[in-house]
Structures are given as structure tokens and as C-alpha cells.
Amino acid sequence: MKVKVFQDAQSIAEYTADQIQKLIKRKPECVLGLATGSTPVPTYREMIKRYEQGKLDFSQVKTYNLDEYLGLPKENSQSFYYFMWENLFSKINILKENTHLPSGTEADMESYCKVYEKQVEQSGGIDLHLLGIGNNGHIGFNEPEENFSQHVHIVSLTQETIQANKRFFENVQQVPRKAITMGIETIMKAEKIILIATGKAKAKAVYDTISGPVTPWCPASILQRHKDAEILLDLEAAALLKDESINC
Ligand code: PGA
Numbered sequence: 609m610k611v612k613v614f615q616d617a618q619s620i621a622e623y624t625a626d627q628i629q630k631l632i633k634r635k636p637e638c639v640l641g642l643a644t645g646s647t648p649v650p651t652y653r654e655m656i657k658r659y660e661q662g663k664l665d666f667s668q669v670k671t672y673n674l675d676e677y678l679g680l681p682k683e684n685s686q687s688f689y690y691f692m693w694e695n696l697f698s699k700i701n702i703l704k705e706n707t708h709l710p711s712g713t714e715a716d717m718e719s720y721c722k723v724y725e726k727q728v729e730q731s732g733g734i735d736l737h738l739l740g741i742g743n744n745g746h747i748g749f750n751e752p753e754e755n756f757s758q759h760v761h762i763v764s765l766t767q768e769t770i771q772a773n774k775r776f777f778e779n780v781q782q783v784p785r786k787a788i789t790m791g792i793e794t795i796m797k798a799e800k801i802i803l804i805a806t807g808k809a810k811a812k813a814v815y816d817t818i819s820g821p822v823t824p825w826c827p828a829s830i831l832q833r834h835k836d837a838e839i840l841l842d843l844e845a846a847a848l849l850k851d852e853s854i855n856c
Pocket of ligand 1: 747
């Protein structure tokens with residue numbers, strides 16, 4: 609994995625948008641894997657800016673999101689569906705039918721997991737997957753546990769994740785306890801992965817991801833085994849790393 613440290617979140621956003629711009633130029637019908645949360649917001653803003661400047665054309669791009677809370681309808685302002693339309697899709701020329709998020713409101717969620725897994729598979733493969741990382745090392749909603757997960761599945765969120773995400777809700781009781789997420793294997797199939805971490809709350813998870821053993825107790829550590837994973841950090845998120853683990 610390549611580890612790059614930047615001055616700030618905006619420099620990371622510009623670098624990431626550069627990668628997306630190159631990909632779309634090379635392959636206008638490319639498939640992007642997308643994430644929600646605070647971390648990718650500067651990148652989404654940069655993508656919107658470049659679209660407005662005529663530098664990015666999303667008319668053939670397809671997207672697949674990582675995860676969604678269980679039980680929140682699309683119209684709920686805390687759903688990831690709502691987030692993606694608010695922060696990106698409604699502001700660029702992507703076709704609605706080319707955007708895909710797992711649904712958290714199906715009657716039979718277990719069977720629906722297989723449907724979403726198949727949809728991702730039938731996309732022809734994700735060319736570039738953006739990821740954030742949880743304070744506990746989760747990617748998507750793959751929480752620390754005994755084994756790496758494989759396919760799209762339902763998870764119970766850990767107390768740490770519930771606490772970390774309560775800032776988006778009126779109170780902690782409102783944070784859903786379950787979610788649907790791509791599995792680790794689903795994520796690892798992406799051609800290229802960019803994981804972004806910013807802020808000091810992520811420093812320990814970043815250290816474990818890069819310098820610790822590959823273990824499902826730090827799900828992001830699996831990226832050590834990916835053929836093309838870049839970890840982009842701001843100074844605070846990189847604070848615990850030794851210089852030799854940084855590539856530039
Ligand atoms: P954040 O979430 O970007 O809001 O910090 C990241 C994550 O939980 O994966």
C-alpha cells in the first residue's frame with residue numbers, strides 16, 4: 609500500500625479529484641465505489657467544482673455506495689441515500705439510474721444483501737473505490753470482529769461507531785443499531801482503492817492499518833494485501849506513523 613501525507617484535507621481532496629479526473633478521461637463509463645461520512649465531503653466538493661468548470665463529465669459514470677443504515681427511508685435526512693444526493697449526485701450530471709446505494713428498508717434484508725452483491729458484481733467491477741475509516745479501523749460498516757467478512761451483509765454497529773456517528777443525529781437513541789454494508793471481499797475486488805483519513809481521532813486506527821498486523825480486529829489492515837491501495841492522510845491522522853512507512 610502507498611501512504612501519502614498531505615498538509616490538509618483540501619490537498620487530499622484535490623489529489624483524489626485528480627485521480628478521478630484521470631480515470632474518467634481514460635474510461636468515461638468507469639465505476640466508482642463511494643463512501644459517506646465527513647471525510648469524503650471535501651473531495652465531493654472538489655468534484656462538483658470541476659464539473660462546474662467543465663473538467664469532469666459524469667454522464668456515463670456509475671457509482672456504488674458502501675453502506676446504509678437499516679430502517680431509514682431514503683427521505684430521512686440521516687440516510688446515506690439522502691447524504692449522497694445532498695452532497696454530490698444532485699450537483700453533477702450523473703444519471704439517477706447509474707447511482708446505486710444499498711437499501712436499508714427491504715422486507716427481507718438477508719436476501720436483499722445478495723441482490724446488492726450481484727448488482728456490484730454485474731457493474732463489471734469497481735475501478736476506483738473511495739473509503740473513509742472509523743476510529744476503530746472499520747471500512748464501510750465492517751466492524752472489528754473475529755473474521756474478515758466476505759459479501760454484502762447486515763451488521764450490528766459497535767458502541768464506538770454509534771457514539772462516533774451520534775453527531776449527525778439529535779440524540780444517541782436515534783442512531784440506527786444496524787446497517788447493510790459491502791463485505792471486505794466485495795471492497796477488496798476494486799481495481800484501485802483510495803482510503804482517506806483526516807483528524808487526530810483517526811491516528812490510532814491509521815497506525816494499526818499501516819504498521820500493525822493484518823487482522824480483522826482492524827478491518828482496514830486488509831488493505832496491506834491490496835494490489836493498488838493508497839492511504840491519504842493529513843498531518844494529524846499521520847501523527848503516530850514513523851517516517852519510513854510514508855511514501856512521499
Ligand atoms: P467519518 O466516518 O468520515 O465521518 O469520520 C468514516 C467512517 O466511519 O468510515
